[in-house]
Amino acid sequence: MSPVLADVLQVTALIGALALVHRPLGDYMAAVYSSKKHLRIEKWIYRSVGANPDAEMRWPAYLRGVLIFSAVGVLFLYVLQRVQDKLPLSLGFKPITPDQAFNTAASFISNTNWQSYSGEVAMSHVTQTAGLAVQNFVSAAVGMAVAVALVRGFARSRTGDLGNFWSDLVRGTIRVLVPLSVIAAVILVACGAIQNFGDIHHITTLTGDKQALSPGAVASQEAIKDLGTNGGGYFNANSAHPFENPNGLSNLLEIFLLLVIPFSMPRTFGKMVGSLKQGYAIVAAMGIVWFGAVLAVTWLEYAHPGTASHLAGGAMEGKEQRIGEGPSSLFAVSTTMTSTGSVNSFHDSFSGLSGGVLLLGMMLGELTPGGVGSGLYGMLIMAIIAVFLAGLMVGRTPEYLGKKIGTREIKLAACYILITPALVLIGTAVAIALPDGKEAMTNIGAHGFSEVLYAYTSASNNNGSAFAGFGANTPFFNTTLGLCMLLGRFLPMVFVLALAGSLAEQKPVPETAGTLRTEKPLFTGLLVGTLLIVTGLTFFPALALGPLAEGLAS
Amino acid sequence: MNNSVASTLRLAWASLRILLVLTVLCGIIYPLVVTGIGQVLFHDKANGSEVKVDGKVVGSELIGQSWNIKGTDKPDPKWFQGRPSHSTYDPMATGSSQLGASDPTLVKNVKAAKKQVAEFNGVPQSEVPEDAVTGSASALDPGISPDYAEIQVKRVAQHNGLSVAQVEKLVKAHAEGRTAGFLGEPAVNVLKLNIAVRELTRK
Incomplete structure (x- = not known):
């Protein structure tokens, strides 16, 4: 079978599996977040922490829950890394330095999983499983909770109530993420991913060399890292490491995990606002952009522009033989467009233009399909911008899902879309202007600039993948990227929840002949156009300096 | 003012407790369950093939x-x-x-x-x-x-x-x-x- 035919079958199988699963999973998530009943274990949790899961929260209270829970998470994870040498199962690793511990804490709480450390020689068993993996669950659950709060803002009227943060957090974790992770993790072990709490195994090879084989609870972490669109690898090589991603099946499963919740949430949204078609209009826009990028990157990697790739006869630098060019491209697009950032191949060595497409995927705000929760709420903000633009064209007050998009709503949406571009562009400019930026580059010229731009884009959009030649473990980058991750995660949430509150208070406006039909393909087209124009105008100059300059030169 | 500081602290305390409970569940029980299943069903693979x-x-x-x-x-x-x-x-x-x-x-x-x-x-x-x-x-x-x-x-x-x-x-x-x-x-x-x-x- 030719590689191209295998790739076609693979993408077809992936889309088929997503189509099959999105329906039961989307409906299930809608039921989870709408149900009045609590599971016994949930009741026990609420009782033991003294939270009332039935108390409705208005947006400021909901936001306070999100922010304080996350702040406590940052502190907890920071302390855990600083004292890991004094805890059991430390593997002899030293405590993490303060700036790196802050960076890592910010990274995992903000669902970014940018890693300025190498897991195999830095993080103990306890830090990995009780620290990092826990945030993989709860940071994902926080994202889903905020998305659900925004959906409730659309679904409810004449109330400011958005639901209960504690109940959304706990339900998302216990009823959605944990069960799916267990299933995925067991399949990964069956493929060959390791799962143990042993010691580093020193062995002697047939040639008489010594080799140290890594231990770890890898499969359990791999499952949630992909399912929760987190992306932080157990090892430095991330999902390229054979212990994380042993064969073609585990590779496709991991891509499926990246995409399954983000592509199912629009169904949850449709169900909760009472019109499945509205959800399909959103998911179609996500799918079109994702698929376009898959085609572009796969084609570019097979065509392998670039002097070195051309000389080698293919773009296999930074890719694994058992995985290959096509599946690596599919993974790369899926991880950058979902805010995951795990990698099965190194994006730094992709062709210049492929790197540009991956950058663009993140710059779109990671909405196609985006991170768990963050993809849906980001896309709904874009939908608001799209109906606003359409309203301007015909001179009508815009409305979406029976809610007026007035001055307050559009201001909040505009603030949302300005945050990450500001962080990315200011961050990159400052780093380039200071000596720190230049010192951290592995590559020279346009590609070196791309490394810095990629780092700030990845951090501010909470992706976490890197052009990993970039030497980011310095106090300057640990601190500024850490701040970008926190601001890029939580400032947008402030505007999303404020918007949700404002929508929930409105009374619904009846649909008229002049209402823009947001469930039709025309609107999907408008949404894709808005997304590309807003991002294109913002980032085109920066892209021209980096990947475009490199791509056109080769 | 004092009131809001106190309520923030209360919220932080509740957050910490809920984080600890979820740490036990997702950070200890979950990996142990997967380890148990993996070690029994796929012993060699779970230990590095x-x-x-x-x-x-x-x-x-x-x-x-x-x-x-x-x-x-x-x-x-x-x-x-x-x-x-x-x-x-x-x-x-x-x-x-x-x-x-x-x-x-x-x-x-x-x-x-x-x-x-x-x-x-x-x-x-x-x-x-x-x-x-x-x-x-x-x-x-x-x-x-x-x-x-x-x-x-x-x-x-x-x-x-x-x-x-x-x-x-x-x-x-x-x-x-x-x-x-x-x-x-x-x-x-x-x-x-x-x-x-x-x-x-x-x-």
Whole structure:
């Protein structure tokens, strides 16, 4: 079978599996977040922490829950890394330095999983499983909770109530993420991913060399890292490491995990606002952009522009033989467009233009399909911008899902879309202007600039993948990227929840002949156009300096 | 003011307790349950798919190894060679070169690798496949392409006193196709292949 035919079958199988699963999973998530009943274990949790899961929260209270829970998470994870040498199962690793511990804490709480450390020689068993993996669950659950709060803002009227943060957090974790992770993790072990709490195994090879084989609870972490669109690898090589991603099946499963919740949430949204078609209009826009990028990157990697790739006869630098060019491209697009950032191949060595497409995927705000929760709420903000633009064209007050998009709503949406571009562009400019930026580059010229731009884009959009030649473990980058991750995660949430509150208070406006039909393909087209124009105008100059300059030169 | 400080502290306290409960669930119970299932059902895989020769562990079938002459950085002609590795197959330093597709250093590396592989195996440079001259992503790639195995057959046969047909047969037997026929790429596991070569020479 030719590689191209295998790739076609693979993408077809992936889309088929997503189509099959999105329906039961989307409906299930809608039921989870709408149900009045609590599971016994949930009741026990609420009782033991003294939270009332039935108390409705208005947006400021909901936001306070999100922010304080996350702040406590940052502190907890920071302390855990600083004292890991004094805890059991430390593997002899030293405590993490303060700036790196802050960076890592910010990274995992903000669902970014940018890693300025190498897991195999830095993080103990306890830090990995009780620290990092826990945030993989709860940071994902926080994202889903905020998305659900925004959906409730659309679904409810004449109330400011958005639901209960504690109940959304706990339900998302216990009823959605944990069960799916267990299933995925067991399949990964069956493929060959390791799962143990042993010691580093020193062995002697047939040639008489010594080799140290890594231990770890890898499969359990791999499952949630992909399912929760987190992306932080157990090892430095991330999902390229054979212990994380042993064969073609585990590779496709991991891509499926990246995409399954983000592509199912629009169904949850449709169900909760009472019109499945509205959800399909959103998911179609996500799918079109994702698929376009898959085609572009796969084609570019097979065509392998670039002097070195051309000389080698293919773009296999930074890719694994058992995985290959096509599946690596599919993974790369899926991880950058979902805010995951795990990698099965190194994006730094992709062709210049492929790197540009991956950058663009993140710059779109990671909405196609985006991170768990963050993809849906980001896309709904874009939908608001799209109906606003359409309203301007015909001179009508815009409305979406029976809610007026007035001055307050559009201001909040505009603030949302300005945050990450500001962080990315200011961050990159400052780093380039200071000596720190230049010192951290592995590559020279346009590609070196791309490394810095990629780092700030990845951090501010909470992706976490890197052009990993970039030497980011310095106090300057640990601190500024850490701040970008926190601001890029939580400032947008402030505007999303404020918007949700404002929508929930409105009374619904009846649909008229002049209402823009947001469930039709025309609107999907408008949404894709808005997304590309807003991002294109913002980032085109920066892209021209980096990947475009490199791509056109080769 | 005091009121809001107090309520913030109350909220922080509740947050910490809920985080601790979720830590027990997701950070302790969850990995232990998966470990339990994995250790019982897939014991060898959960522990790293280790390979034994004469009762001693000589590696993991998932982790590539260096096949250099001991104590040197020269490839040993007796063995099938793996892909270039950024860290000489050290599992404590995984990752790749991170060099861009047009980077001058990478161009130099590829050129040198192409020359070396061609001379080492006595084939023209045009027959050297891409995976033989490019570094893997993990630095631990256990596999090579069937093409790369193919061009090494003659040399390995010669240096082990075996016939080309014998070694050819081993390569065929160790070629792993795509998972389920269409997932990933075909690869030959270098460690398993070299073990088979060694067994054949000791017969």
